[in-house]
Amino acid sequence: MKYIDKLRNSGLRPTKQRLQICEVLFNTERTFHFTINELEQKIKDKIDNKISLATIYNTVHAFEKKGYLKQIPVNSNQTYFDTNITDHHHFYNLKDGKLIDLEKSDVGPINIKRKIDGKKIKSIEVLVKLED
Amino acid sequence: MKYIDKLRNSGLRPTKQRLQICEVLFNTERTFHFTINELEQKIKDKIDNKISLATIYNTVHAFEKKGYLKQIPVNSNQTYFDTNITDHHHFYNLKDGKLIDLEKSDVGPINIKRKIDGKKIKSIEVLVKLED
DNA sequence: CAGCTATTTAGAACCATTATAAACTGCAGA
DNA sequence: TCTGCAGTTTATAATGGTTCTAAATAGCTG
CATH class of the missing domain: 1.10.10.10 (Winged helix-like DNA-binding domain superfamily/Winged helix DNA-binding domain)
Known part of the structure; x- marks a missing residue:
């Protein structure tokens, strides 16, 4: 219900x-x-x-x-989804393929200086790859 | 040769x-x-x-x-590669699936404040999705 | 040149995802 | 409540990118 x-x-x-x-x-x-x-x-x-x-x-x-x-957006043979729809980013552990949320406040502001005519930005996604 | x-x-x-x-x-x-x-x-x-x-x-x-x-790293049924191996990011045009390089200087420094024990950062990749 | 190992190759296999088409179901209107 | 239609579900087949296989080929070292 x-x-x-x-x-x-x-x-x-x-x-x-x-x-x-x-x-x-x-x-x-x-x-x-x-x-x-x-x-x-x-x-x-x-x-x-x-x-x-x-x-x-x-x-x-x-x-x-x-x-x-x-x-x-991760390179994997399978598609990954997230139930967290807030604006945030991800760590990607290369060793086991697991993702970890990075809150927006963990990343600091991202300033895209370049513009593309006639297009607007829909989303900005940061993927931080981790290794040992 | x-x-x-x-x-x-x-x-x-x-x-x-x-x-x-x-x-x-x-x-x-x-x-x-x-x-x-x-x-x-x-x-x-x-x-x-x-x-x-x-x-x-x-x-x-x-x-x-x-x-x-x-x-x-883009969600697509095919894997995308780049011959540009310098540290840089991408615009991703959702309409036609084309990628456009964003030089590192177009994005500004990215500050990852959170750390994961025993792991180090291998790369930081930003994907900026574009719509009309 | 000989022999070993890396590489190439065609084709089969794999597997995530999408398409198909028939059966089913929620729901609006009678 | 009943009817009928459009939206959904389902099993299964099809698709298509990628990887595997095992036999043939080609670099390379001695």
């Missing part, structure tokens, strides 16, 4: 699958990073019924388009 | 294929961004013989490991 309005207000029908995925993604103490496969596993663990992989892909993309999830 | 020493000094045998790929990648006025498919096409256009796709993958990865190429 918690997420019905959120979905309806976005023009997404509050189906059973979407509501269950909302529970897994948003009914948590902390935000987190995930790949589709990791999310699929989390869903399997938390709910009794089965949600098709295609539905998980569809839902994640729908939520991303509505701004409830963000993709994280 | 221009690239033989470069390869040998890196522990890479200067094979015909690697030398030809060097010509395409490095014997240019400007640096550029590319995907493997784009590079394959460029190679086809510039040389008469055929280089196997597997060799192109192998070579690009070998060059990346040696620091002659950099991967660019």
